[in-house]
Amino acid sequence: MGRIDKLCKMRERMESSNEFDGYRVSDHPKVTEEQGDVDDMLEELSRRIKKSGRLEEYKDSLRYTKPSERRRKERKAQAHRAKNNKKRRRWRGGVQD
Numbered sequence: 001m002g003r004i005d006k007l008c009k010m011r012e013r014m015e016s017s018n019e020f021d022g023y024r025v026s027d028h029p030k031v032t033e034e035q036g037d038v039d040d041m042l043e044e045l046s047r048r049i050k051k052s053g054r055l056e057e058y059k060d061s062l063r064y065t066k067p068s069e070r071r072r073k074e075r076k077a078q079a080h081r082a083k084n085n086k087k088r089r090r091w092r093g094g095v096q097d
Contacts, residue, residue, distance in 0.1 A: 031041045031048070049055050065073075
């Protein structure tokens with residue numbers, strides 16, 4: 001029995017069991033039928049995918065990003081978060097400028 005045959009049999013066993021949760025780790029976003037109609041499920045799935053950051057990771061992996069660009073992007077995102085957090089604290093009455 002070759003290596004490919006073993007892998008095919010392993011995949012069949014995994015797919016036939018109730019515990020199979022995809023080929024990736026089990027933390028990927030998913031929705032169940034109990035959440036309503038198809039449109040609501042798609043909205044929920046897109047919200048979960050966006051929140052998990054998987055789509056952004058995938059898009060980033062499609063092309064090479066220079067380390068300096070990556071650092072610049074991280075600094076920009078950090079400044080944006082800090083600005084929004086300051087607005088939130090001010091709105092809640094916590095920061096006086």
